[in-house]
Amino acid sequence: MTDSFNHVTCPKCGYEENTTTAQKCEICGQPLKKSKSIAPLIAGVGALIFLAALGFTGYNAFVRKDAPQTPTAVPTTPTDANAGTGTTPTAVTPTTTPGQPADVAGALSWGDRVLFTDAPNPDMQAGAAAYASGDYATAAARFEAARNAVRNDPEALIYLNNARIGANPALGIAAVVPIGDSPNTARELLRGVAQAQDEAIKAGTPVKVLIANDYNNAGQAAAIANALVQAPDVIGVIGHGTSTTTLAAAPVYQQGQLPMISPTSTTTELTTLPREGGNFVFRVIPSDQFTGTTLARHMLTLGKSKPIVYYNSQSSYSKSLQDAFSTTLGLEGGQVAKLVDLSQGNPAAELQGSGADAVVLLPDSATFDAAIAVAQLNNGQLPVLAGDAFYRIDALEKGGASLTGALVTVPWHPLKSTPPFAQTSSGLWGGDVNWRTALSYDAFQVLSSARTVGNVAPGSGTSGRAAIGQALTTQGFSANGSTGAINFLPSGDRNTTVLLVEVKPGTRSGTGYDFVPLP
Numbered sequence: 001m002t003d004s005f006n007h008v009t010c011p012k013c014g015y016e017e018n019t020t021t022a023q024k025c026e027i028c029g030q031p032l033k034k035s036k037s038i039a040p041l042i043a044g045v046g047a048l049i050f051l052a053a054l055g056f057t058g059y060n061a062f063v064r065k066d067a068p069q070t071p072t073a074v075p076t077t078p079t080d081a082n083a084g085t086g087t088t089p090t091a092v093t094p095t096t097t098p099g100q101p102a103d104v105a106g107a108l109s110w111g112d113r114v115l116f117t118d119a120p121n122p123d124m125q126a127g128a129a130a131y132a133s134g135d136y137a138t139a140a141a142r143f144e145a146a147r148n149a150v151r152n153d154p155e156a157l158i159y160l161n162n163a164r165i166g167a168n169p170a171l172g173i174a175a176v177v178p179i180g181d182s183p184n185t186a187r188e189l190l191r192g193v194a195q196a197q198d199e200a201i202k203a204g205t206p207v208k209v210l211i212a213n214d215y216n217n218a219g220q221a222a223a224i225a226n227a228l229v230q231a232p233d234v235i236g237v238i239g240h241g242t243s244t245t246t247l248a249a250a251p252v253y254q255q256g257q258l259p260m261i262s263p264t265s266t267t268t269e270l271t272t273l274p275r276e277g278g279n280f281v282f283r284v285i286p287s288d289q290f291t292g293t294t295l296a297r298h299m300l301t302l303g304k305s306k307p308i309v310y311y312n313s314q315s316s317y318s319k320s321l322q323d324a325f326s327t328t329l330g331l332e333g334g335q336v337a338k339l340v341d342l343s344q345g346n347p348a349a350e351l352q353g354s355g356a357d358a359v360v361l362l363p364d365s366a367t368f369d370a371a372i373a374v375a376q377l378n379n380g381q382l383p384v385l386a387g388d389a390f391y392r393i394d395a396l397e398k399g400g401a402s403l404t405g406a407l408v409t410v411p412w413h414p415l416k417s418t419p420p421f422a423q424t425s426s427g428l429w430g431g432d433v434n435w436r437t438a439l440s441y442d443a444f445q446v447l448s449s450a451r452t453v454g455n456v457a458p459g460s461g462t463s464g465r466a467a468i469g470q471a472l473t474t475q476g477f478s479a480n481g482s483t484g485a486i487n488f489l490p491s492g493d494r495n496t497t498v499l500l501v502e503v504k505p506g507t508r509s510g511t512g513y514d515f516v517p518l519p
Contacts, residue, residue: 103220104227107180107213111139111159115213118183119153121146127159136166152429154190158209161194161201169458170206173197173447174228175440176239176249181216185436189241189263192440192482195428200448206458207448210234214245221245222252229256232461236261236447236468238440243267250281259468261446263439266291268320271491280469282492284442284481288317291409292324294498295385297332298407299358304383305334308356310374313341315364321387322362342367348377361386368394376402383407388498396503396511403503408515410499412438412483416517421482442481446472449479 109115112132114124127142143160150156158175175193177186193209200207212228214221221240228234229252237253237260240246246265250273253260262270262283271289273281286294299307307329311322326336337356340347342363347370351359359382363371368389375384376399384406386395391410395403412435414422421441425433447468450456454467471477472488479486489495499517506514 103215104223107215107220107224108227109159109211110208111143111162114155115179115211116153116155116183116187119150121150121153121156123149124156124159127163131159131163134167136163139163152187152191152431154187154194155211157194158190158197158211161197162208165201165206165208168206170208171235171451171456171458172208172210172231172233173444174210174212174231174234174237174239176212176214176221176224176228176237176241176245178216178241178245179211179213182241185241186213188434188436189239189440191425191429191433192263192437192442193238193444195425195437196441196444196448198428199424200444205448212239214240214249216242216245218244218248221249225249225252225256225258229253229258233459234258235451235456235460235464238263238443238447240265243270246270246283254280257462257469258465259447259450259472261443263443264436271493273492275492278466278469279473279490279492280465282446282472282488282494284439284446284483284486284494285411286496286498287493288320289324290493290496291388291498292321292326293328294409294500295360295387295407296325296328296334298500299360299383299385300329300332300334302358302383304358305329306337306356307334307358307360307385308338308340308351308354309336309360309362310340310342310347310367310371311362312343312364312367314343315366317389318342318362318364318367318387325360325362342370342374347371348373351377351382356382358382359384361390363387363389365389369398372398375399375406378402380404391501391515393509393511396509396513396515399503400511400513403513404505406503407500407518408503410501410515411435413499413501413515413517414438416499417482418480418484438482442479442483442486445481446479446486450477453477 107115112128114128123142123146127139127146130139130142140160140163143156143163147153147156147160175190177189179186190211197207197209212224214224228237237258239260239262240249241264243265246262247267247269250260250270254273254275257277257280259280260282262285264285265283266285266288268288270281270283271287309322309326312318329336338350338354340350343366351374359374359378361371361374361384372395378384379402384403386406386408388409388411390408414432417438421438425437450468450471453471453474454464456464456467477487487495501515501517503513504516505512506516508514
């Protein structure tokens with residue numbers, strides 16, 4: 001949703017597309033702190049640190065504000081370059097200060113170190129120590145105890161499955177997530193990976209998962225990407241957690257020909273990445289272009305073609321979404337009756353005399369309340385369509401009856417999930433999961449399907465990566481995930497459209513209104 005490194009990441013929900021001027025998160029309304037933007041490191045630095053350390057020279061897309069950030073029992077809304085080769089994993093010793101760029105060695109784990117430090121667990125620490133020493137039986141026992149104690153901890157389940165495989169040959173997949181910056185977001189992403197790994201192992205395919213922490217830092221992300229390119233038993237990457245870190249790492253994966261599947265990066269800049277030598281960068285979430293196009297086309301099917309469009313000219317996210325919407329509308333027979341900047345004057349007053357037949361709201365967090373004021377003044381007189389920044393609890397709480405019938409874009413919804421994903425995930429984690437979990441699960445399924453098509457075996461190294469990349473770009477390739485069939489355009493974008501939900505009276509959210517998927 002953002003198309004630059006200038007952003008603020010929400011510390012509560014992990015949403016990375018808030019502008020630097022935003023005071024609150026567009027998704028959850030959390031007060032924001034400004035994030036640091038660090039240019040990517042020189043290619044190879046992280047890889048050298050990583051290899052030297054080895055001895056060589058990663059329904060609650062909206063949730064109630066008072067709801068827990070992890071699933072509850074009642075639903076509401078490897079660093080081991082030898083893993084899979086039959087050798088004993090080598091523990092990695094941190095070489096730099098955690099949180100700083102190029103802290104690669106201390107930011108990777110197959111199970112030999114615990115990366116989440118916000119909720120200490122003695123069983124996790126004991127399991128990591130046993131794993132690092134090659135005592136996989138003890139490691140598995142301790143990780144299982146940790147898993148039993150904290151049911152919704154994906155790190156414990158991933159390490160448990162890695163330990164059960166032990167030194168036996170296995171495929172290696174890396175999951176890069178922002179643990180150091182947004183641990184809840186990282187867990188949401190890892191739950192999808194952990195569920196898919198667990199299912200693959202039970203189906204007879206041994207897969208180890210290497211968890212990597214990029215701290216939501218562009219320099220760290222690039223360094224980790226370099227290290228993963230140099231790790232022969234990693235055949236694919238799921239990540240990174242944000243558009244900023246994905247953009248920083250993607251050129252490294254592309255040049256190193258290591259397949260990367262992004263579950264959450266929507267930036268249109270990813271599409272412009274040079275792809276000489278074949279494509280190795282893909283995503284399972286629709287880009288901003290798809291979101292704007294979906295809104296425009298659906299509005300036209302309603303017989304509305306002259307909307308008044310509200311956006312924030314100071315927000316890169318809001319501007320890009322507005323551009324995509326307006327361009328599609330113009331190309332397909334419609335015309336924007338009036339374009340209103342939410343950050344200027346009295347936007348709601350612009351409704352009067354606009355001659356519009358629909359209202360389109362594309363705010364960012366800084367102008368969200370102004371957009372709500374527009375909806376309240378409109379009060380159902382004209383149909384309302386809104387961007388995904390409206391897919392948040394505040395929209396239901398503040399908009400209330402004035403948003404009844406409003407249509408909002410979303411990347412995933414549990415009621416539209418492909419069976420049995422939502423039911424299985426709820427049972428596995430003890431509650432509903434959100435769109436990040438669903439899409440990281442899908443990213444794993446893409447790599448799994450490509451591995452099958454390419455007949456990739458453990459220890460295949462660069463030839464295995466090449467086979468996966470070729471499979472992903474083969475015409476007719478498809479994988480099945482929580483969001484249905486997954487296939488790609490030549491650009492690496494998923495060939496799909498976003499979902500639309502309608503605001504209706506209901507009890508699921510606790511506000512009196514719910515987001516309900518269109519039939």
